[in-house]
Amino acid sequence: MDSLQAILLALVQGLTEFLPISSSGHLILPSVLLGWPDQGLAFDVAVHVGSLLAIVWFFRGEVFAIAQGSVTTIKTRQLNEHSQLLIFLALATVPAGLSALSFNDFIEAQLRSPLVIATTTLVFALLLLLADKTGARRKSIIEMSLWAAFIIGCAQAIALIPGTSRSGITMTAALLLGFQRDAAARFSFLMSIPIIFLSGAYKGIELLSMPAPAWDLIAIGVVVSAVSAYACVYWFMAVIERMGMLPFVLYRIVLAAILFALFL
Template identity: 35%
Template structure:
């Protein structure tokens, strides 16, 4: 991977990570459209460290309170009913599904899940699910009403994002809306819930960078830094936008993009495995 590719893909990652349109799908599709090699699951996982650092900065006060009060609740009974301490436990509970399923399907995540036909279909299907959830969800609940079963429900929704095209934020927000949470509350918990999962995945994949067919260290670092800066601006914009507006524009975009990719694949313009990295010694 060259520096220009890294810059472009870092911009794409930062722009799309928090919007409910799937950053992994956009990184995959951008590379395919440009005729570049598929950057791979490791590159995507590591560059997401940048966008999660943007979450840590944007929600720094809240995350600081959660970490402090959750830690105190381990030894001080008077903190166990604290909302921030409780949120710490709920983030842990909600992170279990994606951690378990990510390890179970690691091989598929790096291979068959990256087929452009599957990416396009998930863009469409999960876009429609987001529209339905936004239409029928009661939008009455706030985060202080979050329960352990709801935390697990959010976590299962997040786990679908292991498939490019689902969208981590989109899938988790869809789950929250179906559970009756307000748009901004569903988005906030989605972003908080993503932090441990994404950071764990990114650091787990760090050793793959620069090894074999994976992109080199330098371009990956550039993409990660760019994704951080752009991602922070996108979070600030999105949190303001969804307080007054629906997710319909994102749904329309997802469906149109998914149909375009399917059309290009089935007309032979794009190979479903466009941009594969050929590992030495393999065909």
């Protein structure tokens, strides 16, 4: 992999990680259309680190408030809205974590085919459209409950199937539960912090037994994915309430059609 390939792959990862359009559906295209080799584990960890830095920095106010609120809860032994949110985020992370430990090998071996990605890209696009059109869109994030967090967490576990889109399926679940678009997006993005961290740490452990990576390409991956992911989240949060999910649904349908055309 050369510098140009690293920039493009990191850019694709950064732009698609948080939008409800399936990053795996996009990352499969360069290898097929351009004949590029797999990006490798080290680069995969690098772009995840970049995405994590972007989302933590964008929500730094919320992250600091959650940390401060949790310290206050420990001192006073009384929950507040910020420590409650931490509990909800932790609960929402459990289903995906357990599912990854239980089914990761099966998913890697059986569910990474282009046709599976094309199918999930299409099916979950239509489900996202249904949620956006039928959801009540009345609840704010402060109305999150343990039950709602658990349901959204179970939806996040489904995103282990390539093509689903982690952000897409969690926003779908939140919308079906009656949350506003902004609240659904915000909770989905905050949920990504622990799951990206855990995923990156798990893959990082595997790297310990491998030869040293090309550090220049790793740096490109971190920087490009961080900048593009931050810009993507900034834009998405600014327009989601008035734009809705339809543009992303239509985009996914087109992407699925391209994948079917290429691989059927």
